[in-house]
Amino acid sequence: MVNQQVLVRDKYGTTKKVIKVLLVIFVVLLVLLIAFATGFLISKPKVEIHLDNPIAGVVLKNTNELGYTNKAAVVEEGVIEFNEEYINYILIALGTGYLHKSPFFENPLIEFNLGGEVWSSEIKEGNPNSKKVAIENEDLSVSISKEEAVEALLSENIEQFMKDSVANGNTKIEMVAGKTELFTKGYLEMYKYLTEEKVYV
Numbered sequence: 719m720v721n722q723q724v725l726v727r728d729k730y731g732t733t734k735k736v737i738k739v740l741l742v743i744f745v746v747l748l749v750l751l752i753a754f755a756t757g758f759l760i761s762k763p764k765v766e767i768h769l770d771n772p773i774a775g776v777v778l779k780n781t782n783e784l785g786y787t788n789k790a791a792v793v794e795e796g797v798i799e800f801n802e803e804y805i806n807y808i809l810i811a812l813g814t815g816y817l818h819k820s821p822f823f824e825n826p827l828i829e830f831n832l833g834g835e836v837w838s839s840e841i842k843e844g845n846p847n848s849k850k851v852a853i854e855n856e857d858l859s860v861s862i863s864k865e866e867a868v869e870a871l872l873s874e875n876i877e878q879f880m881k882d883s884v885a886n887g888n889t890k891i892e893m894v895a896g897k898t899e900l901f902t903k904g905y906l907e908m909y910k911y912l913t914e915e916k917v918y919v
Contacts, residue, residue, distance in 0.1 A: 769810060772803035773871040789872065796868035805830055805837050805848040808867055811876040812860070813908040815844040820902035829856040829894075832864050857895040858905060862888065884912050 776795050781787040796804075809828065817826040819842075826841040830848070838856065839848040866888050873879035883889040891912070893900055900906055 769803075769807050771871060772801070772807055773868065777872070792872065793865060793868050796871065797864045800832070800864050800867070802837070802848040802850070804867060804871060805839060806846045808862075808870055808876070808880070809839055809841075809846040809848070809860075810844075811870065811880045813911045814841050814846050816904040816908040816911065817841045817844060818904050819843075820899065822902055823899050826858075826903045826905070827853055827856045829853055829859045831859065831861040832867065835864075857893075857900060857903060859892040859894055861890040861892075881912055 773792070773796050776792050776799065777787055780791045780795065809830075814826075814828075819825050828839045828841065828846070829852070830837040830839060835850070836852040837848050837850050838853040839846040841847075862883070866883060870876050870879045870883065880889065884891060891909070893905065893909070895905075897906075900909075
């Protein structure tokens with residue numbers, strides 16, 4: 719009887735030791751994972767991307783010998799010729815340099831709605847790659863008219879123009895994905911850059 723009690727105690731003692739060791743290993747791995755993820759997210763500076771303004775040729779075509787540009791003609795032609803280069807340029811002005819692949823999710827995906835015409839863009843290392851196609855799993859949805867987009871391209875400071883456009887409601891930004899996913903991809907920094915509002919996870 720005494721031997722049985724000793725065996726039972728030893729059995730429970732061994733089980734407790736194994737559980738403690740496993741718990742310590744789990745906690746260490748969890749701390750390392752959190753440290754890695756935090757380091758990955760915090761150490762991502764904004765990627766600086768430079769593209770030539772895609773509407774420059776249209777402006778040149780509608781500028782006379784005296785240097786006068788027919789802005790109405792530029793806007794009209796820009797709306798007709800609107801393509802992925804226009805979207806890429808505007809997205810960079812919106813702050814896609816803040817975006818990066820998440821360690822837990824796919825590359826950032828943005829949907830662009832231009833008065834009913836839908837485009838999508840996958841962001842790789844801050845660089846947008848836009849196509850005229852709808853997507854279902856976008857992180858962010860941007861709505862803007864083609865006229866406003868062309869006006870942005872014609873502005874002297876496109877970054878400020880886009881900030882003002884968001885502020886006055888001409889450009890609408892809707893966060894579609896969950897806040898954790900948006901945070902891990904850099905969207906909250908981009909949103910803060912545009913609106914000067916802090917978003918908490």
